[in-house]
Amino acid sequence: MHSSQALGVGNPAVVNSWLVNAGLKHHANKFEGVEPEVFRSLLMQDYAKYGVTSLEDKQKLFRLVKSLQMPAPADVQQLPRKPAAEEARPPQGNGGGLLDLEAEDEFHEEGTGLCTTSPEIVQKRVSEREKQAPVPYPAAVSRSANAHQPTAVAKAPDAKIKVCVRKRPLNKRERDRRDDDIMEVHSNQRSLTVHEPKQKVDLTKYTERHELHFDHVFDVNISNNEIYDTTIAPMLPVIYAGGRASCFAFGQTGSGKTYTMNPLPPRCANDLFDYVAGQENMDITVSVYEIYGSKIFDLLNARNSIVIREDGKKNVNVVGLQEKKVKGIEEVEQYLTHAASVRSTGCTGANSESSRSHCITNFTLRMAPVVKRGGFRSNRAPPPEFGKVVGKISFIDLAGSERGADTYDNNKQTRMEGAQINKSLLALKECIRALDQNSKHIPFRGSKLTEVLRESFTGHSVSVMIANISPSTSCCENSLNTLRYADRVKEMKRDRSSSSVMPVRESRQSVSKYHSNQEGRQSKQILSSSGQPNPNPIGMGSKADEAKKPPRSRRVSVGRPEWKHPEIQTESNKENCFDAEESGKKSSGTAEKVDYEEEIVIAAHKQLIEETMEFVRKEMKLLADVDQPGSSIEKYVSDLRQLLSKRANGISSFESKLASFETSLQNK
Numbered sequence: 127m128h129s130s131q132a133l134g135v136g137n138p139a140v141v142n143s144w145l146v147n148a149g150l151k152h153h154a155n156k157f158e159g160v161e162p163e164v165f166r167s168l169l170m171q172d173y174a175k176y177g178v179t180s181l182e183d184k185q186k187l188f189r190l191v192k193s194l195q196m197p198a199p200a201d202v203q204q205l206p207r208k209p210a211a212e213e214a215r216p217p218q219g220n221g222g223g224l225l226d227l228e229a230e231d232e233f234h235e236e237g238t239g240l241c242t243t244s245p246e247i248v249q250k251r252v253s254e255r256e257k258q259a260p261v262p263y264p265a266a267v268s269r270s271a272n273a274h275q276p277t278a279v280a281k282a283p284d285a286k287i288k289v290c291v292r293k294r295p296l297n298k299r300e301r302d303r304r305d306d307d308i309m310e311v312h313s314n315q316r317s318l319t320v321h322e323p324k325q326k327v328d329l330t331k332y333t334e335r336h337e338l339h340f341d342h343v344f345d346v347n348i349s350n351n352e353i354y355d356t357t358i359a360p361m362l363p364v365i366y367a368g369g370r371a372s373c374f375a376f377g378q379t380g381s382g383k384t385y386t387m388n389p390l391p392p393r394c395a396n397d398l399f400d401y402v403a404g405q406e407n408m409d410i411t412v413s414v415y416e417i418y419g420s421k422i423f424d425l426l427n428a429r430n431s432i433v434i435r436e437d438g439k440k441n442v443n444v445v446g447l448q449e450k451k452v453k454g455i456e457e458v459e460q461y462l463t464h465a466a467s468v469r470s471t472g473c474t475g476a477n478s479e480s481s482r483s484h485c486i487t488n489f490t491l492r493m494a495p496v497v498k499r500g501g502f503r504s505n506r507a508p509p510p511e512f513g514k515v516v517g518k519i520s521f522i523d524l525a526g527s528e529r530g531a532d533t534y535d536n537n538k539q540t541r542m543e544g545a546q547i548n549k550s551l552l553a554l555k556e557c558i559r560a561l562d563q564n565s566k567h568i569p570f571r572g573s574k575l576t577e578v579l580r581e582s583f584t585g586h587s588v589s590v591m592i593a594n595i596s597p598s599t600s601c602c603e604n605s606l607n608t609l610r611y612a613d614r615v616k617e618m619k620r621d622r623s624s625s626s627v628m629p630v631r632e633s634r635q636s637v638s639k640y641h642s643n644q645e646g647r648q649s650k651q652i653l654s655s656s657g658q659p660n661p662n663p664i665g666m667g668s669k670a671d672e673a674k675k676p677p678r679s680r681r682v683s684v685g686r687p688e689w690k691h692p693e694i695q696t697e698s699n700k701e702n703c704f705d706a707e708e709s710g711k712k713s714s715g716t717a718e719k720v721d722y723e724e725e726i727v728i729a730a731h732k733q734l735i736e737e738t739m740e741f742v743r744k745e746m747k748l749l750a751d752v753d754q755p756g757s758s759i760e761k762y763v764s765d766l767r768q769l770l771s772k773r774a775n776g777i778s779s780f781e782s783k784l785a786s787f788e789t790s791l792q793n794k
């Protein structure tokens with residue numbers, strides 16, 4: 127127990143004003159005599175010793191202490207700024223309709239770890255969450271690989287979405303095949319060059335280079351622990367402050383999604399257990415489910431099918447999902463192992479099938495009951511905060527991105543799966559872009575995946591996306607698609623700072639490690655407008671830099687496969703880049719809109735084809751039925767009329783999208 131004496135004589139006025147500014151005036155007397163230095167290094171475990179026990183106050187105190195840790199020591203004696211909660215609230219997302227998606231239980235069944243759903247409670251929480259103001263993004267506490275104590279206070283991330291790339295090493299098969307490593311990660315760990323081998327019609331080989339920039343690029347030597355420290359650790363304070371965090375891993379099959387993703391949840395669970403340790407009123411629950419096509423399966427409840435429902439307030443609920451209360455890391459690992467085994471046994475061919483589903487693992491921090499002797503009486507209302515979600519993180523292992531291109535496979539099942547994955551990845555991209563822009567409208571209804579992840583895109587939420595790539599020549603096309611997808615997610619952000627996408631200039635420079643032994647290869651590099659490699663492609667540019675920035679390039683879209691980024695400069699669209707540069711007339715906003723609309727139109731067209739095929743099948747069935755003896759011609763006519771009318775509606779809706787896109791193209 128701390129005593130005033132032990133803590134030394136401080137300046138009570140300073141600590142007192144901090145507490146008052148933080149809305150913790152009622153606790154000021156408990157910190158009397160506490161020196162500012164001691165106060166600044168308070169740990170969560172100490173809060174109770176000073177009589178700070180309510181969750182709200184703990185969160186306020188946590189944010190206050192973190193905000194005090196930010197200034198340089200010389201500033202410590204000064205009064206801190208008002209806690210960020212009052213001063214720097216981030217723009218509010220889609221404030222209405224915040225909802226805990228998982229089955230919202232008020233009562234954990236002790237011993238079983240199961241949770242049950244109560245519609246009234248769901249409704250009550252909806253109102254609570256709606257009232258709940260978002261909290262700021264506090265400083266990130268990064269931990270060393272093996273320690274459980276915070277080792278450093280990292281700078282608070284300034285973006286709601288962080289996009290990282292991880293390159294895996296060449297595997298044995300690729301090495302045996304003598305595949306080249308075509309991914310060159312730059313020493314700044316923020317960019318990479320793809321050396322794409324190409325062949326001209328006269329069979330001359332050459333290399334096309336694509337330089338891309340991200341928040342972080344992890345080379346082959348980066349460990350999973352370092353990945354955790356860079357991606358997950360900075361999001362932890364958001365969870366502790368009552369927010370939502372999510373981590374997405376995507377890439378083609380075999381690119382290392384699972385290798386990257388698997389170690390993250392257990393380590394995160396460890397940190398969460400550290401956080402709740404010593405607090406009597408916080409529980410951690412885990413839930414795991416899989417989205418396969420349009421179906422959702424609970425992987426911790428015998429693959430039970432679960433559904434999402436929209437309530438009267440247009441909020442989306444995942445109904446029937448079980449959350450397991452966990453007390454230690456061993457339990458977490460057991461559940462995760464079980465979920466992984468159910469996921470693979472639920473599919474036919476482990477690898478390819480697992481890539482066709484999205485798997486979502488959630489850790490939720492919930493207010494726990496402070497169980498009194500005899501428990502609650504059944505006729506008495508439980509405390510209002512009991513069971514309330516007070517922080518959550520989701521790990522989303524996405525379906526293999528190459529599957530989106532399967533849309534035109536001969537196999538109907540494959541085609542349908544491909545279309546679903548395509549749709550969900552496209553919808554996810556749009557949601558993350560909207561999140562990054564603090565957009566009021568998050569298009570989460572675009573797919574089942576984004577619907578269930580709705581809360582990850584609203585309110586106080588942060589996300590990290592890890593794009594996994596194989597370095598080999600044979601995976602070049604898929605890796606480029608993955609990178610373009612990731613690049614596109616960050617595109618809006620880049621536009622607000624400085625563009626990393628510069629016109630391509632011919633360069634004779636070559637990277638000897640990459641294909642220097644092959645003759646006749648051309649080398650291209652994305653350079654700044656001065657002809658020099660862009661030194662700060664993603665950082666904040668000065669106004670002068672902004673002025674020098676070339677306008678966005680016009681794109682040429684010819685038979686573009688899914689997710690290809692229009693802004694990646696290649697030989698084929700080089701000329702158009704310079705056209706745009708000269709004219710300087712094309713606004714980035716217009717180009718943005720056109721790109722966006724193009725994605726929408728292409729996706730809508732594919733969907734229309736799928737629907738048309740479905741209509742044709744139904745019409746053929748109608749014909750077959752009407753040929754049967756005793757069939758009703760009236761039923762045939764009315765069913766056919768309905769089908770034709772739906773079909774006409776679909777075509778008409780697509781036509782208006784197409785017309786709008788055509789207009790945008792003409793105005794471009």
Ligand SMILES: Nc1ncnc2c1ncn2[C@@H]1O[C@H](COP(=O)(O)OP(=O)(O)OP(=O)(O)O)[C@@H](O)[C@H]1O
Nearest residue numbers: 294295378379380381382383384385477480481526
């Ligand atoms: N960074 C890495 N370092 C070393 N080995 C790796 C790395 N990433 C992946 N691997 C290895 O590559 C293989 C494929 O990785 P993984 O299973 O994670 O791919 P995946 O993208 O999850 O595939 P799928 O979509 O089929 O599930 C595994 O044997 C894995 O051990």
